Amino acid sequence: MTCENVQASLPFLLYGELSFDEEEQLEQHLGACAPCRQALEEMRALHAAFDQSAEPLPAPLLLECRRELRERVREEAGGKRGLGWWAKLAGRLRPAFLTPAFGSPAWPRVLGAVAMLMLGFAGARLTSPATVRTPPTYDTVPVSGTRVRFVEPAENNGLVKITLEETRERQVTGKLDDARIRQLLLSAAQDPADPGLRVETIGLLQRETETAEVRQALITAMQSDDNAGVRMKALQGLKRYAAHPEVRSALAAVLLHDGNSGIRTQAIDLLVQHKQRDVVGALQQLMEREDNDYIRQRTRRLLSDLNASVDSF
Amino acid sequence: MDEAGLIRAAQSGDEQAFEQLVHSYDQAVLRLAYNLLRSQEDARDIYQEAFLRVHRNLHSFRFDCSFHTWLYRIVTNLCLDHLRKRKVRKEESAIVETAEGPRDRISTIPESGATGDPERHMLSSELRARLNRGMEQLTPRERTVFEMRHHQGMRLRAIGEILGTSEEAAKNCLFRATQKMRAALGEFV
Ligand SMILES: [Zn+2]
Numbered sequence: 001m002t003c004e005n006v007q008a009s010l011p012f013l014l015y016g017e018l019s020f021d022e023e024e025q026l027e028q029h030l031g032a033c034a035p036c037r038q039a040l041e042e043m044r045a046l047h048a049a050f051d052q053s054a055e056p057l058p059a060p061l062l063l064e065c066r067r068e069l070r071e072r073v074r075e076e077a078g079g080k081r082g083l084g085w086w087a088k089l090a091g092r093l094r095p096a097f098l099t100p101a102f103g104s105p106a107w108p109r110v111l112g113a114v115a116m117l118m119l120g121f122a123g124a125r126l127t128s129p130a131t132v133r134t135p136p137t138y139d140t141v142p143v144s145g146t147r148v149r150f151v152e153p154a155e156n157n158g159l160v161k162i163t164l165e166e167t168r169e170r171q172v173t174g175k176l177d178d179a180r181i182r183q184l185l186l187s188a189a190q191d192p193a194d195p196g197l198r199v200e201t202i203g204l205l206q207r208e209t210e211t212a213e214v215r216q217a218l219i220t221a222m223q224s225d226d227n228a229g230v231r232m233k234a235l236q237g238l239k240r241y242a243a244h245p246e247v248r249s250a251l252a253a254v255l256l257h258d259g260n261s262g263i264r265t266q267a268i269d270l271l272v273q274h275k276q277r278d279v280v281g282a283l284q285q286l287m288e289r290e291d292n293d294y295i296r297q298r299t300r301r302l303l304s305d306l307n308a309s310v311d312s313f
Numbered sequence: 314m315d316e317a318g319l320i321r322a323a324q325s326g327d328e329q330a331f332e333q334l335v336h337s338y339d340q341a342v343l344r345l346a347y348n349l350l351r352s353q354e355d356a357r358d359i360y361q362e363a364f365l366r367v368h369r370n371l372h373s374f375r376f377d378c379s380f381h382t383w384l385y386r387i388v389t390n391l392c393l394d395h396l397r398k399r400k401v402r403k404e405e406s407a408i409v410e411t412a413e414g415p416r417d418r419i420s421t422i423p424e425s426g427a428t429g430d431p432e433r434h435m436l437s438s439e440l441r442a443r444l445n446r447g448m449e450q451l452t453p454r455e456r457t458v459f460e461m462r463h464h465q466g467m468r469l470r471a472i473g474e475i476l477g478t479s480e481e482a483a484k485n486c487l488f489r490a491t492q493k494m495r496a497a498l499g500e501f502v
Contacts (some may be wrong), residue, residue, distance in 0.1 A: 008488070010488070011488065011491045012487075014486065015462060015463075015469075015487075017468070017469050017484070021422070046494070046495055046498065047463075049440060049501075050444075050463050050494065051463075051496060052440065052441075052444065052445055053444040053447075053448065053464075054344075055347060055348055055350055055351065057340075057343060057344055058353060059355070061343065061347070061357065062339065062340055062343055065339070065343060065357055065360045065361070066335075066359060067335070068331070069335065069360070069364050069365070072361060072365060073328065073331070073365070073368055074328075076365070076368065076369070077328065078441065091462055091482075096323045107330060144395060171467030195390045195393075195394055196366055196387045196390045196391060197366075198467065199386065199477075200370060200373065204373075227353070227390065227393070227394075228454075228476065228477055228478060229386060229390060229477035230477075231477075232477035232478065233477065243444075260478060260482070261478075261479075261481075261482050261485070262473070262477070262479040262481075262482040263478070265314065265479060265481075265482075293480075305437070
């Protein structure tokens with residue numbers, strides 16, 4: 001073991017991330033090499049400094065988070081039980097109405113004035129007279145997802161008209177082979193705002209790769225999602241198709257362009273399962289630029305199995 | 314009740330079991346988010362979003378990885394996304410608007426002296442400044458791996474699994490982070 005190798009392994013020694021054998025070799029070297037022992041001491045000091053880089057949690061933060069979570073979970077559960085939209089809406093509107101000025105005896109009068117709100121929803125009108133007469137309850141926790149779009153006075157009768165835009169959650173249950181379910185999943189797989197959702201969705205879709213459009217979605221995600229977790233999941237979903245020409249050319253593109261060596265490693269592992277010549281050109285290009293030893297070695301082996309030269313010329 | 318029992322109970326709608334499950338992980342999750350983002354507001358957002366997602370998707374958890382891995386996939390994805398967005402914003406402008414007017418972004422990282430722990434006052438401001446500078450130079454991924462390994466004590470293998478990559482890749486990432494931090498600290502250590 002060279003001093004350079006030893007010193008590169010020191011952080012992992014301190015983290016206990018070396019195998020028994022590696023540790024053994026390292027200790028032997030350290031026993032005989034003063035400069036490396038010195039380097040180990042420096043690494044220890046560095047780790048001690050790193051320890052200082054952690055910020056302690058501000059004391060009330062955890063409790064606040066827990067409280068807020070409990071409220072939001074309760075809201076969502078309430079929504080599932082079919083709690084009236086009016087109750088939720090009323091709760092939501094509370095902060096705007098129930099400012100200190102309205103909090104006292106003046107409130108009942110205000111309540112009288114707004115008891116006959118007319119509500120225009122984007123798209124659908126849900127104002128059945130029975131619902132409107134339901135007295136608002138103000139003990140519901142406000143939910144996000146409602147935005148007041150327009151307000152206007154209606155005629156001269158003291159009523160106001162408020163147009164709301166609501167984001168409503170709805171649950172849909174169905175099988176993966178149902179085209180409508182698949183359509184929803186395919187669009188969720190591209191939700192740019194939410195990589196967590198994309199990972200989950202790809203995970204579900206990979207059970208249904210029989211369909212060409214699902215396979216296509218996985219190929220797209222594997223090649224172009226900006227989240228490595230999503231790309232990896234998509235790649236795993238394509239495992240069964242390692243012989244499929246379209247999948248193979250996508251895997252070759254991943255090898256050439258993905259910056260994540262973990263993903264490239266998986267890609268080459270899939271490609272070598274089938275000794276097909278279709279990707280020779282890409283593999284030769286890869287040999288010119290790949291710097292990961294494992295990937296180079298696998299690529300070289302595949303090329304030689306295919307009787308292709310390792311160089312592209 | 315063991316963890317699997319708690320998960321099954323929570324899956325069938327037992328909110329108390331869900332809460333118990335949350336409480337066995339949430340402090341570590343919050344600490345990770347807070348240390349990665351260095352902002353109470355952002356950490357709070359990550360906390361809510363992560364556990365609400367757990368709540369919504371728990372029914373689809375099939376025990377084919379550990380709950381810990383599943384949870385941290387959600388958490389690290391949220392954190393990485395946040396860090397990347399912030400990085401883009403930062404590249405656009407290194408100056409942020411604060412209540413006291415525009416300031417350099419780096420100086421907006423909270424000073425820990427404000428937390429009132431006397432021991433931390435001992436830490437020289439120079440070391441703190443260098444640690445912060447070092448952190449700023451890590452990529453979102455390097456920073457996440459570094460936090461999870463150094464401060465949360467997770468194994469590299471587990472970190473790789475969470476981030477959807479190999480143990481080797483996580484190891485390389487940690488190595489680069491260590492090198493960058495060492496360079497930032499310079500002769501100081
Ligand atoms: Zn040596």
